[in-house]
Amino acid sequence: MAELVRAGKVRHLGLSEVTAEELREANAVHPIAAVQSEWSIWSRDVERNVVPTAAELGVGFVPYSPLGRGFLTGTVSAEQLGENDFRHRIPRFADGALDANQAVVAAVRAVAAELSESTGREATPAQVALAWLYAQGRRLQLSVVPSPERAKRTASMRTWVPCRSS
Structure with missing residues (x-):
């Protein structure tokens, strides 16, 4: 891949679902521009090694x-998942787990309500969940890159969500 960059056929290299060790090894061969992995308030495993x-x-x-x-939007419940919904295959969406995980959504909703009241601007659970990621990036001095369409929808939230470490 590094040869493709040197040849001008590829501008940057990115990796998906790598370990910290794999990232170090790849970056030693050629600078890696970005890493993609699951990361949210709900899924924080990458914070142990990959993110740092x-x-x-x-x-x-x-x-x-x-x-x-979709879970952190506060709009997903067990009753809403259709019979063929792919999320049925994800352990966090299993019957008992989905109900137990409602505490996470309740906390995100509470923060959204508090922000809406204190700022006078509506804050949705989805915005709070995304702002949490941006705050983690600021805290760790890490560039957290959203998709272009999501960046447009959530640009204003970067200014009103406090940076908290957890």
Whole structure:
């Protein structure tokens, strides 16, 4: 891949679902521009190793499923999932787990309500969940890169969500 960059056929290299060790190894061969992995308030495993390594190396982070496959919007319930919904195959969406995870959504809703009241601007659970990611990026000095369409919808939230470490 590094040869393709040198040949001008590829501008930048990015990796998906890598370990911290794999990121270090790849970055030693050629600078990696971005890493993509699942990351959200609901899915924080990458914070142990991959996120700190990306921050250390100056590699951008593109979180996928930052809204927990819709769960963190506060609009998903077990009753709403259709029979063939792919989320039935995800352990967090299993019958008992989905109900237990409502506490996460309740906390996100509470923050959204508090922000709406204190700022006079509507804050949705989805905006709070995405703002949390941006805050983590600021805290870790890591570039958290949203998709272009999501960036347009959520640009204003960066200015009103406090940076909290958890």
